[in-house]
Every structure is written in structure tokens, then in C-alpha cells.
Amino acid sequence: MSSVEHITSRQNPLVGHIRRLNASRAYRRERGEFVCDGPKLLAEALRWGAEITAVVAEEGRSVPCPPGAREVSVPPELLKSLSTTETPQGVLFLCRAPDLSAPDKLTGTRYLVLDGVQDPGNVGTVWRTADAFGADGLILLPGCADPFSPKTVRATMGACFRLPVWEMERETLTARLTDAALPLYATALRADTEDVRRADLRRCAVVIGSEGKGVSEETLALCGQTLKIPMRARCESLNAAVAASVVLWEMVRSGLSI
Numbered sequence: 001m002s003s004v005e006h007i008t009s010r011q012n013p014l015v016g017h018i019r020r021l022n023a024s025r026a027y028r029r030e031r032g033e034f035v036c037d038g039p040k041l042l043a044e045a046l047r048w049g050a051e052i053t054a055v056v057a058e059e060g061r062s063v064p065c066p067p068g069a070r071e072v073s074v075p076p077e078l079l080k081s082l083s084t085t086e087t088p089q090g091v092l093f094l095c096r097a098p099d100l101s102a103p104d105k106l107t108g109t110r111y112l113v114l115d116g117v118q119d120p121g122n123v124g125t126v127w128r129t130a131d132a133f134g135a136d137g138l139i140l141l142p143g144c145a146d147p148f149s150p151k152t153v154r155a156t157m158g159a160c161f162r163l164p165v166w167e168m169e170r171e172t173l174t175a176r177l178t179d180a181a182l183p184l185y186a187t188a189l190r191a192d193t194e195d196v197r198r199a200d201l202r203r204c205a206v207v208i209g210s211e212g213k214g215v216s217e218e219t220l221a222l223c224g225q226t227l228k229i230p231m232r233a234r235c236e237s238l239n240a241a242v243a244a245s246v247v248l249w250e251m252v253r254s255g256l257s258i
Contacts, residue, residue, distance in 0.1 A: 005072045006059075010081065014054070014072065018082050021094070025146045032097050034148035038089040039063065044158030051096035056082070063091045084150040097148050100167045106180040108136025109203045110251050113173065113184070115219045116143035116210035117240050123147060124155025125241040126208070131159035133248035138165045139173060139205070141219060174222055177205055186215045186223040187243055196227040196247060201254040208244045 007014060020027045021035045028034050033053060036045060045052055046064060054070035057063045058079045065071040080088050112130045117123055123145045130138050138147075145152055147165045168176070177184055185199070186207040207223060209215035214237070220226070229238060229246050238246070 003071060005070065007072055007074050008078065010078065014056075014070075015078070015082065018056070018092070018094070022082070022084055022150055025149065028097065028146065028148055033094050034097050034153060035084075035092060035150055036095055036153055037083055037085055037092045037150065038154075039091055040089075041153070041158060042091060042093055045093065045095060045161050048158070048161040050161045052093055053096055054094040055091065056093065057091040058088075061090045069093075085154070098164070100147070100165065102166050102168045102172045102176060103164075106137070106176045106182065109182070110135050110201070111137050111139055111182070111205040112244060112248065113139045113141060113205050113207040114144050114240070114244075115141045115186075115207050115215050116213065117208065118143065118145050119211055119240070120145040120149045120152040121155045122211065122239065122241045124152040124160075126244040127152075127156045127163060127165060128159040129241070129245045129248055131156075131163040133245075133252050135163065135248060135251070138163060140165060140167045141170060141173065141207075142167075143210070170219060170222060173205075183224045184222055185225050185227050186220055187229060187247065188215045188220055188223075188226045189228060190220070190226050193226045193228045196229050196250050197253075199225070199227055199250070199254075201247075201251040204251075206247050206251075208240050208247065211240050 018035060021033055052066050052069045054072060055063060055065040056072045056074055058076045059073050083092060112135050127138050153160050183204050185204055207215050207219055229243060
């Protein structure tokens with residue numbers, strides 16, 4: 001007898017659960033789960049040992065399902081109604097969300113900090129880039145997009161299963177960095193601003209500010225130095241994800257291994 005469940009009703013409890021996970025940050029936190037979409041993300045989740053709780057595939061499609069996870073088959077129209085993408089890829093799955101609270105210690109040497117970055121696509125892209133360039137973790141200060149919203153997860157391209165992310169208050173961030181003897185820098189302009197190409201980024205955490213407002217005054221007050229990304233005078237600023245990419249590359253150029 002097959003262990004695959006077949007669901008056709010839009011009133012099924014699992015269907016309602018997936019819809020609520022897609023739509024609500026509070027519900028994701030309450031249930032400790034998030035939704036991922038597509039076979040590539042499923043392959044990455046399996047490769048990196050994510051805790052998968054359910055795999056939902058369209059009828060007739062064979063996809064890997066780890067032991068202990070709920071395996072479900074649904075009609076294509078029902079899967080399409082559950083997907084947050086315009087072109088569903090035939091499978092979605094649920095993962096157990098990791099703990100987002102601050103670790104007792106920061107044991108690495110380079111971290112990226114996001115301050116009020118509200119666009120989930122930007123948060124996901126920064127997460128992916130931080131993983132690619134060898135950062136030891138991504139830290140989200142208050143006001144950032146949910147790291148486990150469907151759009152954020154999609155933009156990480158699997159980095160959400162590889163690189164840790166934590167949500168911290170500013171006071172906690174300062175305490176953890178002080179304990180680790182890591183300076184905090186920010187991409188902003190003030191009297192002590194240094195060209196990012198000349199800064200020593202071998203051991204530090206760097207703050208990237210929000211798309212519209214930049215680094216907040218509260219966070220800026222905690223930073224020992226500010227960094228400038230050189231650009232044409234007629235250009236006011238860079239997209240948060242692009243700025244993060246430049247900073248992360250300069251961390252690599254400062255002598256950090258990937």
C-alpha cells in the first residue's frame with residue numbers, strides 16, 4: 001500500500017496550513033515552519049540536512065521525500081493555488097524553521113548586518129551573496145523582512161539551508177561583537193568615512209541600511225567607523241543587495257578565504 005496521501009479538497013487542513021504559512025509571518029513563527037517551492041530548493045534542502053516535514057507534489061510527479069516527512073500528491077490546479085510563484089514547478093515542501101535567536105557567542109570573523117531592509121527579495125539576495133563570499137552569518141536588526149517568507153527563501157537559492165541567520169536587538173548585537181572583539185562598521189557618510197577599498201575588513205561586522213533610509217541613527221551611533229562605496233557623484237545610492245555584494249567582495253579582497 002502506497003504511503004503517498006492524495007488530497008483534492010481545498011478545504012483540507014494541510015492546504016489551509018500551507019496557505020497560512022505563505023501569508024503570515026506570525027503564523028510561521030507560531031508553527032515553526034516555512035514553505036519552499038521547486039525541485040532545486042528541495043534538492044538543496046536534502047543536501048544540507050534541512051528538517052523537511054512535508055513534500056507536496058502534483059499528481060504523477062515523482063520527487064524525493066525524506067523518511068518521516070509527509071508525502072502528498074495533489075492535482076495541478078490545487079498545487080498552483082498553493083504556490084506563490086506565477087509558474088509553479090510541480091513541488092513544494094515544508095521545512096522546520098531554525099532558531100533565529102542570537103547565539104551565545106559569535107565564533108566567526110566576518111558578519112553582515114541588515115538594518116531595516118524590508119524587501120524580502122533583497123534580504124534573500126544578500127543572504128545568498130553572504131554565503132557565496134564566505135561570511136560567517138547574517139544578522140537582522142529590527143524592521144527587516146522575514147527571512148523565511150516565501151519570497152525571501154526563493155531569493156536565497158538554497159543559502160537559507162547553509163548560512164545561519166539571526167534576529168537581534170541592537171544591544172544584543174553590540175554585546176556579542178564586543179565579546180568577540182569584532183568592530184562594527186556601517187555603509188554611511190560621516191566625518192570618519194573611509195573608502196571601502198582601503199578599509200581593513202578582515203575581522204568585522206558591516207551594516208547595510210534600508211532601501212529608502214539607509215542605516216538608522218540608532219545603529220549608526222554604535223558603529224566605530226563608516227564606509228563609502230565610491231560611485232559617480234550623480235548617483236545617490238545603491239540597492240541594498242548590490243551594496244552588500246560590494247562590501248562582501250571587499251571582505252574577500254582584504255584577505256579572507258572563501
